[in-house]
Amino acid sequence: MNAPIKNRLSPRTIPGHLLQKYYKSGPRYTSYPTAPQFQSEFNLEKVQAEWLKTNTPKGKGLSLYIHIPFCAKRCLYCGCYTEAGHNRETAEKYVSALFRETDRILKLIDPKRPLEQLAMGGGTPTFLKPELMESLIAGLNQSFKFSKAGERSIEIDPRSVDDHYLDLLSELGFNRFSFGVQDLDPAVQKNVGRIQPEEKIAALIAHLRGLHQNAINLDLIYGLPGQTPESYSRTIAKVVRLQPSRIALFGYAHVPWVSPHQKELEQYHIPTPEERMALFGLAYDLLLDAGYQHIGMDHFALPQDELIRALNSRTLTRNFMGYATRRGLDLIGIGASSISSVGAAYAQNEKEVRKFMDQSENSTWIKALVLNQEDLLRRELIIDLFCNFYLDISIMGKKFGINFQQHFRQELAGLKGMEQDGLIIIAQDHLQVTDLGRFFIRNICMTFDQYLAKDDSTIRYSKTN
Ligand code: SF4
Numbered sequence: 001m002n003a004p005i006k007n008r009l010s011p012r013t014i015p016g017h018l019l020q021k022y023y024k025s026g027p028r029y030t031s032y033p034t035a036p037q038f039q040s041e042f043n044l045e046k047v048q049a050e051w052l053k054t055n056t057p058k059g060k061g062l063s064l065y066i067h068i069p070f071c072a073k074r075c076l077y078c079g080c081y082t083e084a085g086h087n088r089e090t091a092e093k094y095v096s097a098l099f100r101e102t103d104r105i106l107k108l109i110d111p112k113r114p115l116e117q118l119a120m121g122g123g124t125p126t127f128l129k130p131e132l133m134e135s136l137i138a139g140l141n142q143s144f145k146f147s148k149a150g151e152r153s154i155e156i157d158p159r160s161v162d163d164h165y166l167d168l169l170s171e172l173g174f175n176r177f178s179f180g181v182q183d184l185d186p187a188v189q190k191n192v193g194r195i196q197p198e199e200k201i202a203a204l205i206a207h208l209r210g211l212h213q214n215a216i217n218l219d220l221i222y223g224l225p226g227q228t229p230e231s232y233s234r235t236i237a238k239v240v241r242l243q244p245s246r247i248a249l250f251g252y253a254h255v256p257w258v259s260p261h262q263k264e265l266e267q268y269h270i271p272t273p274e275e276r277m278a279l280f281g282l283a284y285d286l287l288l289d290a291g292y293q294h295i296g297m298d299h300f301a302l303p304q305d306e307l308i309r310a311l312n313s314r315t316l317t318r319n320f321m322g323y324a325t326r327r328g329l330d331l332i333g334i335g336a337s338s339i340s341s342v343g344a345a346y347a348q349n350e351k352e353v354r355k356f357m358d359q360s361e362n363s364t365w366i367k368a369l370v371l372n373q374e375d376l377l378r379r380e381l382i383i384d385l386f387c388n389f390y391l392d393i394s395i396m397g398k399k400f401g402i403n404f405q406q407h408f409r410q411e412l413a414g415l416k417g418m419e420q421d422g423l424i425i426i427a428q429d430h431l432q433v434t435d436l437g438r439f440f441i442r443n444i445c446m447t448f449d450q451y452l453a454k455d456d457s458t459i460r461y462s463k464t465n
Contacts, residue, residue: 008288009435012281018421018440019277026442027449028297029386030320031346032379035339037451038348038367047368050345051108059110060330063117064144065321066098066136067335069353070127072160075194077182077224077252079259081337082123083353090353091128094335095136097357101334101349101364102143109332109342114147116329119154119321126160130168137172151176151325153215158201159194166204170211177208178217184238185231188224191268198238205242218244222279223252225268229282236283240290246307247292247300248322249283251276296387296441299323316387323387344371374450377402382445389433389441414447 027034054060067081070091074084118140128136146152153176154169169177183189184198205216218239222232239247254270256263271279284294292300293308299322301307310316310325317327320339330342336356339348347368350356356364371379377400384391397404405412415431418424423437424444437444446452 010281010285010288011277011439012285014436014439018436021421022440022443023273024443026446026452028442029382029445030318030322031339031341032382032449033346033369033371033375033451034449035348038346038369040367042365042368042370044363044365044368046370047345047347047365048108050343050370054330054343055110055113059113060328061114061116061147061326062109062144063319063324063326063329063331064115064119064140065331065333065335065338066118066120066125066140067333067338067349068094068120068122068125068127069336070094070122071124071157072127073193074261075182076192076261076265077221078261079253079255080123081351086353088129088132092132093357094353095128095132095139097359098136098334099139101359102140104363105332105334106143109330111143112145113330114150115144116147116150116326117324118146118150118152121155121321124157124160125154126156126165126169130165134168134172146173153178153217155180155219156204158196158204161204163204163207166207167211170208170213175213176215176217177213178219179204179244181218181239182221183224183227183232184235185227188226188231191226191265192224193264202242205244214245216242216244217246217248218242219248219250220283221250221252222283223254223271223276225265225270227271227279229278232279233282233286236286240286240292243302245302245305247287249280249287249298249300251280251298294438295323296389296438311388314384314388314390318383318387344376345369346371373400376400378448378450381448385431385433385448386441386445389438391431393429393431408448411447415444418444418447 069082070086071082071084152174154174155178157180179201181201182192182194189195208216220239254262254265287300288294291302293303294300295307295311299307306325307316307323315327317324319331319341320333331340332342333340333349335349336353337349337351339346345368347365349364350359350366381391381396393404412426415424415426418437419426422434423440424434425432433441433444
């Protein structure tokens with residue numbers, strides 16, 4: 001059953017020649033410069049100085065990301081930084097390492113600054129036993145000043161929790177719950193090694209709603225082996241019945257040279273680029289028919305969701321976790337592989353669990369980058385275009401003390417072809433991404449990425465459509 005194509009723009013109505021022309025590898029711009037530009041040879045004092053600089057009397061609010069890199073078993077499609085096979089004792093040692101890291105961080109960050117957002121991801125955060133989760137949150141409550149109106153979100157593997165665990169998370173102040181669903185078709189679940197009955201997910205969501213927890217996200221993946229338009233339509237219809245406030249619809253990235261366990265999936269038919277586009281297109285249409293709005297790239301939300309409000313007020317932003325609502329927070333990442341973005345510096349932690357726990361007294365960072373003025377300018381520009389599809393040229397010019405037209409003469413010339421293809425409107429005082437251009441936003445932003453022109457780093461990125 002294919003969704004009918006309504007009289008509106010949809011991925012399924014994009015002319016084939018445009019899809020072909022713009023089908024290339026490119027960043028998802030969760031940072032600029034992007035992670036491949038972070039350097040392993042960096043000056044620790046300089047990065048620390050950037051952090052210290054942010055503690056002004058009007059210091060920005062904070063966002064804290066905690067990575068829990070444990071899973072009971074690897075799902076065959078997974079590309080996350082996680083490790084399977086660890087026992088609960090390792091998890092306890094890991095939480096102690098998180099506390100050591102927090103202590104070090106609080107020598108650089110004023111703990112009185114309000115913590116506006118807490119996000120816990122993985123891996124499987126709920127791999128932690130309930131009492132360990134409780135002591136982790138208790139420790140963080142002591143270390144940071146949580147804002148009362150703050151958001152506390154957590155990623156949940158439905159197989160790893162029961163109602164009691166959800167009760168605990170709610171008591172601990174979590175108020176946004178993100179379930180990894182991927183696909184509800186039993187045959188696809190079997191192929192990818194992740195069996196989780198739809199009834200179980202529905203029951204967990206119902207339980208949360210009984211606790212007045214209505215901020216529910218569901219993560220889906222298209223392009224998995226065994227998915228067909230018919231099976232995926234059924235999955236989307238079931239997801240719509242669950243009425244999550246947000247839906248992330250990620251494309252499966254088959255990169256067995258990075259994630260060797262994905263090789264096992266090659267015994268099945270992996271959807272071709274055209275088939276992937278068809279799956280994305282039908283999901284897009286079904287979600288819009290059901291009242292969801294497209295945020296950008298791979299995210300959808302119900303009209304009353306905060307993400308839609310941020311999109312409409314042009315305050316949507318982007319960080320390592322994807323789209324976010326509160327712009328301008330300094331992001332601290334703790335735990336293996338986490339990335340921080342504080343002031344003008346990025347810093348990335350050691351990725352391997354054992355090495356992370358065996359951290360030095362000074363730092364857990366293995367890579368970092370201090371941004372120069374040009375990076376800061378381009379970062380702001382790319383976030384604006386990527387998230388809000390609009391750029392106010394005069395504000396940008398004033399803020400950074402540049403003549404925008406002159407400064408970006410080459411880039412504006414580079415956008416001309418996209419303007420002719422109907423992707424962007426280049427006006428004297430603003431840039432406006434068109435409805436069609438939203439589907440090519442990565443290509444548009446790549447025009448302003450200085451680093452792509454310098455090396456062939458595009459091979460490290462996924463395809464743009
Ligand atoms: S539960 Fe999530 S993080 Fe863990 S292996 Fe599966 S997809 Fe990856």
